Amino acid sequence: MADMDNTQSPNSTSPSSSAIPSVLHHPAYLHLAASRVFTALATQAMTIAIGWIIYDLTQSAFALGFVGFCQFLPRFFLTLVVGHVADRFDRRIIVFICQVVQMLVAVWLAWALWEGWITSTIVFIAVTVLGAATAFQHPTSTALLPNVVPASILQQAVATATSLQQAAFIIGPAAGGLLYGVDPTAPFLISAILLAIACINVACIRIERRVVPREPVTLNSVFAGITFVRSRPIILGAISLDLFAVLLGGATALMPMFARDILHAGPWGLGFLRAAPAIGALVMAVLLARRPLRKNVGRRMMIACAVFGVATIAFSLSTSIVFSVACLAVLGAADTISVVVRSSLVQLMTPDEMRGRVSAVNSLFIGTSNQLGEFESGLLAGFLGPVLTGVIGGIGTLVVVALWFRIFPELARVKSLEG
Known part of the structure; x- marks a missing residue:
């Protein structure tokens, strides 16, 4: 870690790279992307194992939802701190520390399973610690990306990183399910190794080295990210659309219930269901990396969110694992369009000295939609069942998209993502 201040400007390119602009000409980007891929592999494998453990221990939809709530709480309470830290300290060191923490948690869970003293309480504590690490890691890693590539290829960088991560999201859940079937400790031990590689x-x-502004820590500086987002209707509209669309359409959080009780599949089936959105996302991310969106990106993002809602409804009504996988693949492809457009808009419209705090606010919105959405889905499914919960959520997503066309017309009018 002592060598992290060695210099290589992200804007310096070789003659060949200037002829064909590509993120693959930036070694720093390749290391960052590799770190994200190995982290995604590890976290996805652990997610599958954790979901199956909790459902085996409790047989409760509420408990499945509480896993998401445990991940959300640290992100909610740490958001403002995270943003300020990411803007004042070396972002690479922050990401490194977060990955070490995740690795230690993986080893702890493997030990608990091996010794036979695993309980739902232990799992909830572990998930909370993982949530705290993610609360720091995700916005910091996002804010680091524009430091390693020039703005002119940021959309390509986001799309390429997304495609690589989605490949991990395909392999991770499937591997996690298979490894858990062989030995419950295996997903956690392999995840620990992958996280060590991510650290390297x-x-x-x-x-x-970034020139970090030495502004005093005040309430204004801490809340600067929120103030900045509120003053930019396009950014606010983009991240809030994702918040409510995914918050309401969170039926995928109930996958253990669908896999076991509706589709009658085991851990392997859950692994493939978890991987299905990533398959669609990978295909879409590769397409966007090769052919970036050039026009009407705001409208396309909003339409993609509507497709996400329709796919959620179809998945919830399915009784065939093949059709369920297809629905989830469409869902993942639609979500990727939203992710690439939103991430590019946030990074391009935010100055570097603010990126940590704005990325932290964006991460809070994402965490609210994902983790709190899981809690909401689990809570509602406890009363209504998973099918009706998913249908209601998908309809809610469609309603949100229709409202956002009227509330944030500036977002719908965004034409391009040129840096």
Whole structure:
């Protein structure tokens, strides 16, 4: 970690790279992308194992939802701190520390399973710690991306990173389910190794040292990210659309219930259901990396959210694992369009000295939609069942999209993502 201040400007390119602009000409980007991929592999494998453990221990939809709530709480309470830390300290060191914490949690869960003293309380504590690490890691890693590539290829960088991560999201859940079937400790031990490799890649990132503004820590500086987002209707509209669309359409959080009780599949079936959105997302991310969106990106993002809602309804009504996988693949492809457009808009419209705080606010919205959405889905499914919960959520997503066309017309009018 001591070598992290070695310099290599993200804007410096070789003659060949200037002829064909590509994120693959930036070694720092490759290390960052590799770090994200190995982290995604590990976290996805652990997610599958944790979901199956909790449902085996409790047989409760509420408990499944509470897993998401435990992940959301630290992100909610740490958001403002995270943003300020990411803007004042070396972002690579922050990401490195977060990955070490995740690795230790993976080892702890493997030990608990091996010794036979695993309980739902232990799992909830572990998930909370993982949530705290993610609360720091995700916005910091996002804010780090524009430091390793020039703005002119940021959309390509986001799309390429997304495609690589989605490949991990395909392999991770399937591997997690298979490994858990062989031995419950295996997903956690393999995840610990993958996180160690991710740490090595972060330590290898070489970029130009940022000039960190030495502004005093005040309430205004801490809340600056929120103030900035509120003053930019396009950014606010983009991240709030994702918040409410995914919050309401969170039926995928109930996958253990669908896999076991409706589709009658085991851990392997759950693994493939978890991987299905990533399959669609990977295909879409590869397409966007090769052919970036050039026009009407705001409208396309909003339409993609509507497709997400329709796919959620179809998945919830399905009784065939093949059709369920297809619905989830469409869902993942639609979500990727939203992710690429939203991430590019946030990074391009935010100055570097504010990126940590704005990324933290964005991460809070994402965490609210994902983790709190899981809690909401689990709570509602406890009363209504998973099918009706998913249908209601999908309809809610469609209603949100229709409202956002009227509330945020500026977002619908965004034409391009040119940096």
